[in-house]
Amino acid sequence: MNHHTIELDDVSVSLGEVDALRDVSLSVDAGEFLGLVGPNGAGKTTLLRTVNGVITPDSGAVRLDGTAVTELGPRGVSRHVATVPQDTSVSFAFSVEDVVRMGRTPYRARTDLTGDEADREAIERALERTEMADLRDRPITAVSGGERQRAFVARALAQDTPALVLDEPTASLDINHQVGVLELVGELIADGRGAVAAIHDLDLAARYCDRLALLADGELQAVGDPETVLSDEHLRPAFDTRTAVTPDAVTGTPSVTAIAEPRRDRNAHVHVLGSGATAARALTKLWQAGFEVTAGPMPSGDTALSVAAELDIEAITAPPLSGPSESALREAQEHCRTAVATVLADPEVGPDGTVLELAESSGRPILVETRPLGERNHGGQDARDRYRDLESRALTASIHGLVPAIAETIRPQAVPADD
Structure with a gap:
């Protein structure tokens, strides 16, 4: 029986007095890139943290490859979904290779600090795939923002999971690094992984994602291909501003311009x-x-x-x-x-x-x-x-x-x- 790589079924989450998510149902298949878009505070990060098991929903179910997250346990979840966080800052000057090695934690005993041959091969493949092999010995605190983001993508790649969760993977990056990171994610999707990412830039989301899910006030406003979701009909109530949506002159994908009344x-x-x-x-x-x-x-x-x-x-x-x-x-x-x-x-x-x-x-x-x-x-x-x-x-x-x-x-x- 085929299962969705990621599936949310009527998921609701409350954070204190705030209803962060209300009855959200979504799915992501292998080889698909789903983009989460919406204003600040819409619930995008909460949704991602619910997918990777950090937050337990008040109601509804989250399933990874057909198995409920609650049945997998932390180590099982980490073998199904890898996360690229928005905040890639670290407190210690780990080497780039050490950061990537952290992706193998779900497959090692707590006392195993070096790993086996399978771990070493996965780390090497991840470094090569992300073009970080030459920087493997560099302290993670000494590389550029784009390189640090690639290092965390390499960590997720070394984790060798069928699903990826990315929280604003292009935040604070120059445009060349934004494109580079999303091109890399696209290559991983082409290999058969399923991915869901919160993306602030609507034009980039339209360019790289197969489908978009528009969140506002914790509720899904629209789900579908970028041409369907990115319309003034959907965007104006979500962002509380009028928009003009036109095809990009180069890519042909929707380009969104917010316009003041x-x-x-x-x-x-x-x-x-x-x-x-x-x-x-x-x-x-x-x-x-x-x-x-x-x-x-x-x-x-x-x-x-x-x-x-x-x-x-x-x-x-x-x-x-x-x-x-x-x-x-x-x-x-x-x-x-x-x-x-x-x-x-x-x-x-x-x-x-x-x-x-x-x-x-x-x-x-x-x-x-x-x-x-x-x-x-x-x-x-x-x-x-x-x-x-x-x-x-x-x-x-x-x-x-x-x-x-x-x-x-x-x-x-x-x-x-x-x-």
Whole structure:
């Protein structure tokens, strides 16, 4: 009979007067990486400490490979699940190899300080796998934060368990070490281990985890693949802030941006033409600055269109191949004509010249360009000439300077400038 590597069944835990976990049911299979995400105090660490037997639940059951933790005992639990703690500081200057050797404790008698050949082979494999063999004699207090984290991953690897528990494995690490540690964990998952990790960085969790479990106030809010869990619908009540979730430009996995609710005192309408990441950033900047924002036409499935939907921005949609309809073009042209400014955010210039025609109907075009025109012009020399004419009368701004540029442009209308 197949069992989940880790399984929680209606687990509840109280810490003093606080209900830390309430009726939590989760499972992790071999070869799966489950990420625990949620705000501080959500119960992530309590859940992990319950999995590895440090905390006994008030109700419900925790099973490792089908056997209840209460039946395994401390040594049995340590043979089923290894833990990489958040706090990797140590009081004594053990060597790196000594730290890794601690992972073999569940297999040795208390009086056995050296271990047998199996222990030595497991330690050597762990040091090699984590690229710590050259640092084996270095005091653990003398290595970098990333190296120390790898040493504790090596300790868990030497423990030779089917399950791993990691509590904020990337906390306080530089981005290169964050990626390095999670890549290493991914390799261990590929070997057939099951792992559950509390991860603070939502983007990293989305990139490396197969599934996510969102915890808030000790309760599961959502469980599923990153695309399902990381939505404003789930994140806003959990973190008490609005979010915009868009595909990462490189990995394609969800990227989460927390956004403050803007003031609404500008009473000025700005229209955005363009698509992709630049248009998405322009929409977010303008929305946060309190402008009334419209956008489009934008092709279905575009990143900027996703941002517009997250922020409840009115956006005109066009099929990706056939282009906008006549009614959509008329609507967009009216927006460009009446808006205090039209922002052209890395617009793609097609053979039909639609975006140029719309921009030419604007009294205040503002260009925001991060890519050269040659990459965006699909209309030949005529389109290039029209674009250069547009440039001659348009204001140019960076993403960060966009709001001040618009405010300066419309200053005669007494619209307050952004801070």
